[in-house]
Amino acid sequence: xxxxxxxxxxxxxxxxxxxxxxxxxxxxxxxxxxxxxxxxxxxxxxxxxxxxxxxxxxxxxxxxxxxxxxxxxxxxxxxxxxxxxxxxxxxxxxxxxxxxxxxxxxxxxxxxxxxxxxxxxxxxxxxxxxxxxxxxxxxxxxxxxxxxxxxxxxxxxxxxxxxxxxxxxxxxxxxxxxxxxxxxxxxxxxxxxxxxxxxxxxxxxxxxxxxxxxxxxxxxxxxxxxxxxxxxxxxxxxxxxxxxxxxxxxxxxxxxxxxxxxxxxxxxxxxxxxxxxxxxxxxxxxxxxxxxxxxxxxxxxxxxxxxxxxxxxxxxxxxxxxxxxxxxxxxxxxxxxxxxxxxxxxxxxxxxxxxxxxxxxxxxxxxxxxxxxxxxxxxxxxxxxxxxxxxxxxxxxxxxxxxxxxxxxxxxxxxxxxxxxxxxxxxxxxxxxxxxxxxxxxxxxxxxxxxxxxxxxxxxxxxxxxxxxxxxxxxxxxxxxxxxxxxxxxxxxxxxxxxxxxxxxxxxxxxxxxxxxxxxxxxxxxxx
Amino acid sequence: xxxxxxxxxxxxxxxxxxxxxxxxxxxxxxxxxxxxxxxxxxxxxxxxxxxxxxxxxxxxxxxxxxxxxxxxxxxxxxxxxxxxxxxxxxxxxxxxxxxxxxxxxxxxxxxxxxxxxxxxxxxxxxxxxxxxxxxxxxxxxxxxxxxxxxxxxxxxxxxxxxxxxxxxxxxxxxxxxxxxxxxxxxxxxxxxxxxxxxxxxxxxxxxxxxxxxxxxxxxxxxx
Numbered sequence: 143x144x145x146x147x148x149x150x151x152x153x154x155x156x157x158x159x160x161x162x163x164x165x166x167x168x169x170x171x172x173x174x175x176x177x178x179x180x181x182x183x184x185x186x187x188x189x190x191x192x193x194x195x196x197x198x199x200x201x202x203x204x205x206x207x208x209x210x211x212x213x214x215x216x217x218x219x220x221x222x223x224x225x226x227x228x229x230x231x232x233x234x235x236x237x238x239x240x241x242x243x244x245x246x247x248x249x250x251x252x253x254x255x256x257x258x259x260x261x262x263x264x265x266x267x268x269x270x271x272x273x274x275x276x277x278x279x280x281x282x283x284x285x286x287x288x289x290x291x292x293x294x295x296x297x298x299x300x301x302x303x304x305x306x307x308x309x310x311x312x313x314x315x316x317x318x319x320x321x322x323x324x325x326x327x328x329x330x331x332x333x334x335x336x337x338x339x340x341x342x343x344x345x346x347x348x349x350x351x352x353x354x355x356x357x358x359x360x361x362x363x364x365x366x367x368x369x370x371x372x373x374x375x376x377x378x379x380x381x382x383x384x385x386x387x388x389x390x391x392x393x394x395x396x397x398x399x400x401x402x403x404x405x406x407x408x409x410x411x412x413x414x415x416x417x418x419x420x421x422x423x424x425x426x427x428x429x430x431x432x433x434x435x436x437x438x439x440x441x442x443x444x445x446x447x448x449x450x451x452x453x454x455x456x457x458x459x460x461x462x463x464x465x466x467x468x469x470x471x472x473x474x475x476x477x478x479x480x481x482x483x484x485x486x487x488x489x490x491x492x493x494x495x496x497x498x499x500x501x502x503x504x505x506x507x508x509x510x511x512x513x514x515x516x517x518x519x520x521x522x523x524x525x526x527x528x529x530x531x532x533x534x535x536x537x538x539x540x541x542x543x544x545x546x547x548x549x550x551x552x553x554x555x556x557x558x559x560x561x562x563x564x565x566x567x568x569x570x571x572x573x574x575x576x577x578x579x580x581x582x583x584x585x586x587x588x589x590x591x592x593x594x595x596x597x598x599x600x601x602x603x604x605x606x607x608x609x610x611x612x613x614x615x616x617x618x619x620x621x622x623x624x625x626x627x628x629x630x631x632x633x634x635x636x637x638x639x640x641x642x643x644x645x646x647x648x649x650x651x652x653x654x655x656x657x658x659x660x661x662x663x664x665x666x667x668x669x670x
Numbered sequence: 671x672x673x674x675x676x677x678x679x680x681x682x683x684x685x686x687x688x689x690x691x692x693x694x695x696x697x698x699x700x701x702x703x704x705x706x707x708x709x710x711x712x713x714x715x716x717x718x719x720x721x722x723x724x725x726x727x728x729x730x731x732x733x734x735x736x737x738x739x740x741x742x743x744x745x746x747x748x749x750x751x752x753x754x755x756x757x758x759x760x761x762x763x764x765x766x767x768x769x770x771x772x773x774x775x776x777x778x779x780x781x782x783x784x785x786x787x788x789x790x791x792x793x794x795x796x797x798x799x800x801x802x803x804x805x806x807x808x809x810x811x812x813x814x815x816x817x818x819x820x821x822x823x824x825x826x827x828x829x830x831x832x833x834x835x836x837x838x839x840x841x842x843x844x845x846x847x848x849x850x851x852x853x854x855x856x857x858x859x860x861x862x863x864x865x866x867x868x869x870x871x872x873x874x875x876x877x878x879x880x881x882x883x884x885x886x887x888x889x890x891x892x893x
Contacts, residue, residue: 173848174847174848177842177846177848181846181893185745189745190745190748190749190752191745191749191752191753191846192846193752193753194839194842194843197842197843197848201842201848219748229783230788230789233783233787235782235783235784237784238784463783621736622736623736623738624734624737627734629733658735659734659735659736660735660736662735663735663736663738664735664736664737665735666733666734666736667733667734
C-alpha cells in the first residue's frame with residue numbers, strides 16, 4: 143500500500159483571552175513540557191524515543207522524575223551515544239585502508255570449491271611458470287617432501303601442483319583446500335640465486351608460501367582484511383567507551399595508557415604488518431608487548447601502552463585515518479581544541495621568488511599556518527607516516543649516515559629519511575640530508591616536541607584549559623544543537639570550571655541537560 | 671526544501687504560554703485545523719520569502735534554548751523496533767530482506783567517514799520519500815501483527831472499538847503529546863483521515879494510513 147503522508151499541524155492559541163482556557167494551560171502545560179523534555183533527553187542521551195511506560199509515568203506524575211536522567215546517564219545506550227559523537231569527531235573508519243598488496247592476498251574460487259591461492263602474477267609465476275592457479279586434486283609429494291607438478295595439458299610451460307588441506311588462521315575449525323605452493327610453511331627458503339630468504343617477507347620465491355596456517359597472507363574473500371580494519375575502528379571507540387562508562391577523567395582519551403587489543407589486530411601486527419615491505423609501515427614493535435593471540439580470538443585483551451603512546455592519539459584507528467603528521471596534528475586541533483588553522487596572510491603570485499624557500503615556516507603565504515602546523519605535527523615525528531610504527535632512536539637514529547649518499551635508495555631511507563632525492567634547494571636543505579624527516583628544519587622547540595611524542599600536545603592542551611573549554615563547547619553543541627552564543631560565554635566558563643575539577647563527562651552532560659535552555663527547549667526565553 | 675519549512679509546524683506546537691489564572695472550569699480548546707498555506711506539505715519547495723517578515727537588525731539577541739533539529743537516522747534505527755515491538759523497516763523479501771536504515775544508510779545521508787564525514791540532517795525530498803517508504807512498510811506489518819494480538823499487547827491499534835483511544839496512544843508514543851481521555855485536541859485530522867479511509871478501504875487501511883501519517887509527521891521527525 144502506498145500512502146501520501148498527511149501533514150498535520152495544530153496551532154495552539156493558548157491562553158489568549160478566555161479565562162476558561164487558561165485552566166488547560168495550568169493543567170497541561172507542565173505535563174506537556176515534561177513530555178517533550180523526556181523526549182529530548184531520551185533521544186540525546188539514549189539515541190531513541192522514550193517508551194510508552196516512561197511517557198505514561200510523566201503523564202501520571204505531571205512531571206519528569208529527575209531520577210530518570212541519572213538512569214539514562216548510567217545506561218549502556220548513553221555510552222553508545224557518546225561513541226557516536228566520537229565517531230563523528232574522529233571520523234573513525236579506516237575500512238578503506240589497504241593493508242596488503244596482492245602478493246600477500248589469497249583469493250577464493252568463485253564457486254567456493256576450488257583451491258584458494260594467491261592471485262598475484264609474482265607468486266603464480268614463481269610457483270608455476272605463469273599466471274595460473276593449481277589443479278583441483280590432492281597434491282602429491284616426492285621422496286624428500288618436494289611438491290610434485292604436472293604440465294598443464296594446454297600449455298606445457300606451466301607446471302601445476304595439487305592442493306593440500308589447511309586449517310586457516312581465520313577459522314581453525316575448518317579445513318580449506320589451498321594450492322600446495324601457497325600453503326608452504328617454511329620459515330626460510332633458498333632463492334634462485336642461492337641466497338637464503340625470510341619467507342615472511344618474500345612473496346616470489348618458489349620455496350616460500352603463506353606460512354603456518356597461512357598466517358602471513360590476507361584473505362579478502364573471507365573478509366579477513368575487513369576484520370582487521372574493523373578491529374582498528376572498534377579499538378579506538380571502545381577506548382573512549384571505557385572511559386565514559388567507568389566515569390574516568392575525560393583527559394584519558396588523549397592521555398590514557400591502557401589500550402585493548404584483539405586477535406585480528408594482534409595477528410596483523412605479529413604476522414602480517416611486515417610482510418608488505420614498505421607499503422604500510424607497521425610491525426610487532428609497538429612499544430607495548432603485542433600479545434600472541436589467535437586471529438580467531440575476538441576477545442579484547444588489555445595492554446599497557448609504553449613510550450610515545452598517548453590515549454587514542456597513537457592507535458591504528460587514528461594513525462591510519464590521519465596518515466601524515468600534519469594531518470594528525472590538524473585533526474587534534476579540530477577535534478580537541480576546537481581550533482582551525484587560518485591565516486590572514488595572502489599568498490604572493492606563483493612566480494614570486496619567495497616560493498623558493500622550502501621551509502614552510504619561512505615561506506611566504508604558507509608560514510601564516512605552518513608556523514603553528516609544523517611544531518604541532520612534530521609531536522608525531524617519531525611515529526611513521528602512512529603506518530603504525532614508533533620510530534625509536536635505537537633503530538631509527540635521528541641521523542642515519544646510510545641515507546646520506548646519492549645512492550641512498552633503499553626503501554627505509556626513501557620513506558623515513560630526508561635524502562638527496564628530496565632536495566630542491568641545496569643551500570638551505572643540504573645540512574638536513576640523512577636526517578629523520580621530522581627533524582628537517584626543526585629548531586630546539588620542535589625537537590622537544592618530537593621527543594615528547596603525542597603525549598606532549600595532549601598535556602599542553604589539557605594544561606592550557608583549552609581541552610576542557612573545547613569539550614564543553616562540543617557537548618553544548620551536541621545537546622543544544624547549536625553553538626554557545628556570545629551572551630552564554632559566562633555560562634560556558636562556569637561549566638568549564640566545574641568540568642575541570644574532575645573531567646567527568648557524565649556530570650558535564652547532566653549539568654547541561656538540567657539547564658533551563660535545555661529543559662525548556664523552544665520555550666526558553668519566552669515571556670511567562 | 672529548507673529546514674524552517676519543515677520545523678514550522680512543530681514550532682507552532684510549542685507556542686505555549688500561560689499568563690492568566692483561571693477558575694476551575696472545563697476548558698474550551700481552540701483547535702485550528704492545519705491550513706497554513708506557506709507549508710502545505712513536506713515536499714513542495716519553499717523559499718525564505720514565504721516565511722514572513724524578517725528584521726535583519728533585531729533590537730536585541732533573543733534568548734534561545736535548545737534548537738529543534740531533525741531526528742537522525744540512527745535514532746530512527748533504534749526507535750522504530752523499540753516502538754513497534756521488534757518490527758523495523760526492511761527492504762526486499764525473504765532471504766534477501768535487509769534492514770532499510772542500514773541498506774540505505776548512504777542515501778539517507780548518514781556519514782560513513784570515508785565518503786562523508788557529517789550526517790546530512792536536511793529534511794530533503796529524498797529523505798521524505800524514504801520515510802514514506804519506511805512508514806508504509808513498518809505500519810503495514812505492525813497493523814497486521816496487531817490483528818493477531820490482544821489489545822494490551824498491540825503497537826498501533828490499541829483499541830478496536832475506540833478509535834480516539836488508539837489515536838491518543840499513538841500521539842503520546844510517537845509525538846510525545848498527551849491528549850487526555852474524553853478530549854480530541856489535535857486528533858481531528860487523524861480522526862478524519864481514519865474515517866475517510868475506513869469508509870473507502872476498511873479498518874486495516876485506515877489504521878495503516880493513520881500510522882503512516884503520524885510516523886512521518888514533523889512532530890515525529892523533529893525534536
